[in-house]
Each structure stands twice: as C-alpha cells, then as structure tokens.
Amino acid sequence: MSGCPLGHGSSTLPADSMPTRPSPQLRRWRQEAPLVPLSYRDGHEGLMVTRYDEAKAVLGDPRFSQQPQRMPRSDAEIEEGVPPGPLDEAGVLATDSTNILGLDGAAHLRLRRAVTRRFSARASRLRRPAVAAIVADQLEVLIDAGPGADLLALYAEPISIRVHALVLGVADHLLERYARDYVHGAPRQQQHDLLREAIDHRRETPGEDVISDLLADDDLSDVEVEGLLHMLSMSGRDTIAYMISTGTVALLDEPGQYRLLVEDPERVPAAVEEIVRFCTMFVTLFPRTATEPITIGDVLVEEGTTVSVSAVSANRDERRFEDPDRIDVLRDARGHLAFGDGPHGCVGQQLARVELDEAFRALVTRLPGLRLVSTEQHQPGPLAHPVATYAARPVIVSW
Template identity: 45%
Template sequence: MSTAPQTQSTGCPYHAAVMPTDGTPFRPSPRFAAWRAEAPATRLTADDGNVGWFVTGYDLARQVLEDTRFSMTHQRHPVGHHVFSDHVMPDSDLVHAFMAGNVLSLDPPQHTRIRRTVVGRFSVRSVRGRLPALRAFIERRLDEIVAAGSTADLFWDFGVPVSVFAHCRVLGIPEHRSGEFADIFAAEELRPGEMVEFARAMLELKRDDLGEDTISDILRSELTDAERLGITAVLMGSGRDAIAFMIPTTTVSLLTNPEQLEVLRRDPSLIRPAVEEFVRFHAMFVSAHPRTVAEDVTLQGIDFRAGESVWVSTVAPNRDGDRFADPDTFDVTRDAYGHIAFGHGIHGCIGQQLARVVIAEAITQLLDRLPSLRLVDAEQLEPLPFAGPLPTYSPGRVHVAW
C-alpha cells in the first residue's frame, strides 16, 4: 500500500513502497492503479535504498515532464545501476565523453543546443522520406522468414532486424557495419564500453564521407568531440529497442484479441492512427529516466523536496481512467493521442516519428503477408525480469506460426 497522504511529504522510508515486478505489457501491476487511487505520486524505495517519488497519475506526469525544476542530472535509478555509471563502465574517459553529450541526463541550455543538432533527421518529413527503403527491407525480411519455414520468433526474427535497419539508415551506419551494430546494441546483455567504442569508430569512419544522415550532421556541427561521441552513442542505444519491442508485442495483442485484428484486416488504413493505441496500451517504460528535484516544489498536493529522486512512469499514466476511458481495454479505434509512451516535454523521444512509421509499416505488411498468422506462445504474457536498469518490460520470445 502507498504512503498515507499525511506522511507523503515527510519522505519517511519506512512507509515507502518498492517497485512491483508482477506486471506485463498487457496487464501492468495492479499496484499502480491502487497507488494512483490514493495519490498521483507514491513514495518508492529504490534498490540502492534511495527513497523518491514514483508518479502514476497522468496529469502530474505531464506536469513533471514539462517542469525544468525536475532536473535530468544526478540520476539515481529505481532498480539496478545506471548503464553508463562508473560501476559498469570503469573507464572514466569513456564515462566523461558519453555524459558530455548525453541528452538523457542534461538540462537546458546544454540539452537544447545538443538536441537541436540531430532533430532534423527525425522529423516527420525526413522519416517519411525513408519509407520506400524501409518498405522494401520489410518485404525482403518477410520473404526470408517465409522461406525459412512456417514458424518464427517475431522479436528476434522480425522486430530486431527491422529496427536495426531503420536505425542504421537514419543514423548513417554503413550497411557493411550493420551486423556489428546489431551484435552490440541488440544483444541481450548490455556492453556499454563496446557501445561507446563503436560510436567512436562510426564518427571516424564518416568523417571523410559525409552524407545525408544523423552522424554526418553531428560531424558538421560545432559540438565538441566529447559531445559528438556522447550524442552518437545515445542515439545508437536509444529507441531501437522500443521499436523491436513494440512490433511483436502489438502482434500478440492483435492475435489474442481477434475482433481488434479483424478491424485492421478489414481496413488497413486504420493501422497508422492505431499506432497511438499500440504504444499507449503497451508502454514499455515502467519508469522513464529519473529526475532530481532542483528546488522545493508542490504539485497536486505532493511536496517534492530539493534533492529527491522522481521516477515518472509511462505505463501507469497511460492507464489513468481520468484521461483514457476504459484504459485497460485494447481498442485500435481509440483516439489515444496525448499518451506519454514517448515521454513528454523537451525530453520527449527524439525518434518517436521514426518509431510510428516503422511500427505501422511492419504491422501492415505482417498482417497482409501472413493472413493465417497465429500465436504459438509468448513469454511476455507472464511477468519477466526487467530488460535493464531502467525498468522496462522485456519482449521475451514471441513464437508464431502460419
């Protein structure tokens, strides 16, 4: 049970909850709804003993994500260790270089200056210009899957290759290095040192071969070498996993909700707007990147004290019944705009337009090519360990047949 209202502002650790691990992308932990019914934020004890606030209410989540008094610096995660902390990447030079351009842990004006360098390649117009190449790749990948037999793992055989292709195209990673990129960034075990070293290698490779891509834009910019390395590593390590997760996870919901599947089969044009419901219902981030309260602030009756950690869930607010009617129902005709699956505010996901296009195209072609598609089993239908130190749902294996 969450902290009683009269004790919420005290920060008393003896009344703090712990992060529940009994949820799935289809049925989040019921504790989130129970906490939200009492207050829009709950005291939570992290794995390292740090006590902060876990935000579950939709309106409060948007307020916190918009408010620069909640700083992205000095992050402390609710579970495990930060992937680029000294604990897991002991080379201090690599840590410094990464953090110099890590827009996920910077505040304005540094954040604004660095982010401005890369957003152009992720605009709606730019991403849609990549659609013909993306469409052709998905067609080829489905040809290969069908040729290999009558079963597949939709995560490793489809979601991961599609996400890798899209990421490499937008970033500017040459095709002959895409396998190495996948080996490092799509691995089940994070290897942060190798991730930063690969980013360094790609910057060197592209330095004398600039093109119309993100890494080239970074090299053309006035960023420092450390900032260039940091933002390149961040972009390589962010977003691709969410696309790879969302494609098979959405397919599981469609195959286990045949009436919703039939709606999309009858009118495939609904798939593109339905992506908003796909990502709302299956929000991946149980907690977004941590914030630290920069100065005392009170929002919706919650007293946030300077120095406290704040963890904004994207899963729980997207299931807030005050914002979304019947929020635990998967409805592909729902107007789900306004969800925070991609975050919100100045730190909203840079690649969200790319994600929308890739997910829509992958689901469209999958349903068209495999009309007899059926679910064999999916590990994610039962609770799995979080996918990393930032608490996110794991895709697991999704076995299908046709």
C-alpha cells in the same frame, strides 16, 4: 523525502507486471493517490507519479531537474546483462558528456538540437520508402522460416537495427557488427571502437545521415560526436523491437483487433498510437528531482525530492482513457505518454511511428491469418535498463 505525507510506507516497483497486463498494484496506487512513495536503489525515498494529469505536469515543469540520476532499481538488477569491461578515456568522456537524459536547460537543448533534424516528421516521412523496403525484406525472412518462427528475432529486431543504422549512417559493411554489438551487447570498448570506424567512414564518405550532420557541426567536438552516436545507438532501437513484437501479441490476444486492421490497413496509423499506449514500455521514466517546493495536483513535493513518472500507469489512467485495460485500435489514443513528454520527450518518435506503421501494415497485409503460438510476454519478466522498462522477449507465431 522524510515522513511520507500520504501515510504510506516505502515501496519498490511491483514484480508482477507484464507488458500487456501491468501489475494490479499500479491500479491500486493510482486509485489511492497521484503520487506514491518509491524506494530508490541508494536507499532514499522518492515519489512515483501514478496518474496522467500529474505525469504530464511533472514532465513539462522545468523546476524538475534530470540531476542527480538516481535509478529506482537495485544495482544487482541493473548490472545484470550490462556488458562489462573497461573503456578508454575518450570513450568515458564521450558517454559522460552526452548523457542527454541527464542534462537540463541550455546544455540539454544544445545536444538535442544537434540531432533532431534527422528525426523530424518530414525527415521521417522521407525515410518511409527505405523503411518499407527493409520491412518487406524481413517479412520474407520470417515467411521463409515458416510457421513457428520467432517474430522478435526474424522481424522486429532486424527492422529496428537496420533502420537505426540507415538513419544514423552506419555503413552497410559494418551492419553485421553493429547488430551484434548493440542488439546482443558487447564490451563497451568494442562498441566504441566500432563507432569510431563508422565515424571515420562517414568522414571519408558523407551521406544524408546523422553521423554526417554531426561531423559537419562545428559546434561539436569529436568526443561529443562519438558520445552522441553511442547515445542514439542505445536509444529507441530496443524499444522499436519491443513495440513491434509486443504490439503483435496485444493485437492477437484480443479477438478481432488484428482482424480490424486486416480488413482496413488504413486503420494502422491510429492503431499504432493505441499499441504504444497499451504496450507502454517505460514502467518508470528517468527520475527527476524537485529544485524547489512544487505543488503537483494537491500534493506538495518538497525541494530535493526524487520523482519518477510511471508512463505505464499514466497511460492506464481511467481518468484519461476510457476502459484503459482494453486494447481498442479504433480509439483515439493520441496524447498518451509512451514517448514521454516535455523537453525530454522522445527525439525518435516520428521515425518510430513510420517504422511501426510499416511493420504492422506489412503484417496485416501479407499475413492476414497470423496467430500467436506462444510468448514469454504473457509472464512477468525481469525489467530492463537502469530505469524500469519491459524487455522484448520471443514471440512465436504461425499463419
């Protein structure tokens, strides 16, 4: 965009945000305008949406395209922590052809439809007993480790990777490698070699899972099956781990909030909505580009302008949520944008709700006296992912 109509200079994302306390700069921007200038890593200027109504409007408007994908963070930040290394031609083709958040219209819908069946509300409900069993198992591991244990490493991360493997259909004998390669990161070729083994296994032994569905889908090529499995392995898993661990921090930080759930675990489903609103992970969602001049609120967004929605800022918009900087597990937080919205809204959100519900329910039931010892989530930290998201970090607890 040339010459900002709002009279701002260029700006980058503030570095002082932390998961339970977003940067005060976001509030200032939100007060000033619904869209503010944002500098992108290739040097061009775009806009960031700060307010709820405008965020929802952008996410639901098909005149915004997912292409080109221009990330609001520098290459140096993005490269940090990304496993390097070459990838064979099939692997490159697989990832390139199934980048679901980079596709529009029919091409996007085709891939999305190929995976949604296993993530519907019904399918997720049917997974509840298996999710509960994994949660119970990991809670024993946490309790066995004793007070001073890291809830992220022993509870949140294992729950997320084990449920992911179960739903996707990664066989048990590959779970350890899957956890190592996808939680801790591995060279890309190693990740793809593992996925090919997982796919071959399901070719021989089909099950009630995503890989088996993809293999049975005549419309998909082998390369697309591999790509979709990689895309799903990269999606949502770290978000679940982040949300269980950071949500626990948020509940324990605020006197009385954890206790409200201990007193009545039936409050957990509503509390989950408030936790994902309050701990929203995506400082910015994937950037969109205006394909024509579009008026959002009272701002004219010129054709070709890159627009990033700040889900963190929208979910703290005082126009939509009363006293938004306070976590209140008794409020009705539904309608938040923590899972995005519109055609690219989170595929895994119903499964996520089941996982978070079971994880928090087990904690408040078995560990009513849970206390926070320390966590880096109280400090600003590096943002993860090519778009700007908070990262999960250790959460040391006692009881």
